[in-house]
Amino acid sequence: MATTSFGGSLGMLCSLFAVCPRRRRTHAQQVSFSRDAATTCDYLCSERQRRGLRLVIISDTHNCHRDLTVPDGDILIHAGDFTQFGKEEHAEDFNRWLGEQPHKTKLVVLGNHETNATWNSRAREVLSNATLLRQSGFKLTHCDRPPVSFFGTDFFWPCHTGNPYFDQIPGETDVLIAHNPAKGCADGGKGCPALLDAVVKLQPELVTG
Numbered sequence: 001m002a003t004t005s006f007g008g009s010l011g012m013l014c015s016l017f018a019v020c021p022r023r024r025r026t027h028a029q030q031v032s033f034s035r036d037a038a039t040t041c042d043y044l045c046s047e048r049q050r051r052g053l054r055l056v057i058i059s060d061t062h063n064c065h066r067d068l069t070v071p072d073g074d075i076l077i078h079a080g081d082f083t084q085f086g087k088e089e090h091a092e093d094f095n096r097w098l099g100e101q102p103h104k105t106k107l108v109v110l111g112n113h114e115t116n117a118t119w120n121s122r123a124r125e126v127l128s129n130a131t132l133l134r135q136s137g138f139k140l141t142h143c144d145r146p147p148v149s150f151f152g153t154d155f156f157w158p159c160h161t162g163n164p165y166f167d168q169i170p171g172e173t174d175v176l177i178a179h180n181p182a183k184g185c186a187d188g189g190k191g192c193p194a195l196l197d198a199v200v201k202l203q204p205e206l207v208t209g
Helices: 088-100 120-126 164-168 193-202
Strands: 029-033 053-058 075-078 105-108 136-140 148-152 175-177 206-208
Touching: 088 120, 105 148, 164 193
Parallel strands: 053 075, 075 105, 148 175, 175 206
Antiparallel strands: 029 053, 136 148
16 A cells, blocks of 8 residues: 655545555555544544545455455445456456445446456446446435545546546545546656646545555
8 A cells, every 4th residue: 555645735645555465565455534544544634524434445456356355444445457457257256256345335446457348338237236436426425424425537547738537527526536646646656647636626535546
């Protein structure tokens, strides 16, 4: 897992990654969407209303999802690249695995491995055990608290001259789910400048990549 933060009005901008356990790196992280959040996200909601939700965010599992030990939480988010080279059998097993997870809400976006897959146009059908976000949003109403708005982008390679698809992200987005990280955010120097511009403009409470 990797995280980074921006100060000021953004609060915290996080890029969270999960890689195959065989690569000997941390592959799952729970994030408490509240003031008593995990230490890596202490400032996430320091000046915002307490949400009372626990998000579990994973990414880049590349068909190693069954090797994961996934924490309990309210919402399971996978930020793309759940297959290796877009193989449909990997996607089908990932969907079965999602169905075995206890999280009440499961949100998924596609990564670059899935974007060019032969089953891409049928992705919602293949991922029947989750809500697939493709330039689309999801609003969660939790108890008597204000709703939390999620938006998931399609996969785009880094854009240095702007990306009109990021203009589709609603201004009220609380959690932005993207596969490619924003530039300068735990990105190894390969993040997207256009996504960073969108985040600075919209100021969501959490960004995954």
